[in-house]
Amino acid sequence: MPRPGLTTASVTEAAAELVDEIGFEQLSMGVLAERLGVRTPSLYKHVAGQADLAHRIAVLTHHQFADAIRDAIQGRAGGEALAAGAQAMRKWVLEHPGRYTAGNAARASGPDDPLVAAVERVVASWAAMVRGYRLNPAQEIHALRMMRSALLGFATVEAAGGFQFDAAVDDSFTWMINFIDEGLRTIAAGP
């Protein structure tokens, strides 16, 4: 019998895919091992345990998430960048609900946790979107946090199935982006 030839990275990626299919809370070492055609204890040669695995999924998630946003806003600025980045992020979340849950559940263990760097990449992507509005630096941090909260909140509620009338959710999202765009442009133009 040939060896599957697993690595920490391949195990993590398989877990990420699995989690999108069955839901983060359903993840167990058993199902993952089965998916990889391996016995459960073998996984421990690549990850330290379930907590470690979840953490690795979270780090992977933030990197992929940051990539998706960065690619979307490439070469755009202002409202266009905002719209493109926001839509890309929403699409990504809907396509990777399990990963997204894992990413939100994770907590950094300390300043040198790789999760911190991964999260910073995401924040940097959003910061790039906000920067296009050329706000007062004192306001920029607040605008960034507002945007981050609104987008994350929307995606979270949607992923949880929290909106009653599914039909209009697309409209609500673009409406929200417009709302933010107009608000930021008003501020930028203001005193």
Added chain:
Amino acid sequence: MPRPGLTTASVTEAAAELVDEIGFEQLSMGVLAERLGVRTPSLYKHVAGQADLAHRIAVLTHHQFADAIRDAIQGRAGGEALAAGAQAMRKWVLEHPGRYTAGNAARASGPDDPLVAAVERVVASWAAMVRGYRLNPAQEIHALRMMRSALLGFATVEAAGGFQFDAAVDDSFTWMINFIDEGLRTIAAGP
């Protein structure tokens, strides 16, 4: 030895308090039983199991959350209601982080799940805040969702310790409320 005299409600409430102290993910039947001065299996006389318990905490959470907002916006309207409701909700989340996590993690099993009614009470509180702006009915639903997303997102990121510079988080929150208030007033005044 006198009987503790537990009930489903008292077990749920004790679990909610416990979860705020130790974190939702640390909740186990064992620690809860210990807290209540009882042996683990005894809890099963009041709740069907850990999943049931978590679900009950979530329902309780949404009701308390809705109460907190409703009380805060009593007798206020427009921007004042928005500010008061938002601040009350943020305060509540910071004081009850474990419960809040439990509430967000829960999923309704169907339309007659008591969780649905509880969530609707929360949404109704927010709807009351938005209604004060007398928007076009077509926009009201979008405004409601935007507000819900922004507030939930902010609370979630904050509860997760996701904001880097703690000092300015208060300012960011009031800035965000102002941003939303001004945007909604502009829309209300518009065409």
Added chain:
DNA sequence: GCCTCTAGCTAATCGCATTAGCCAGCGCCG
């Protein structure tokens, strides 16, 4: 003062994560 009903208890059971210890394939060196 008895009777019933049930909250709480002790003693299994079970599932899943994790650990211990064994073994074989692969690459490398002679």
Added chain:
DNA sequence: CGGCGCTGGCTAATGCGATTAGCTAGAGGC
């Protein structure tokens, strides 16, 4: 080509926490 060490995978054992089975005693009603 044959030996050697390293390491990934395996089986068997451990352990902890959730859950279930079956027993018992205290509180409330007659």
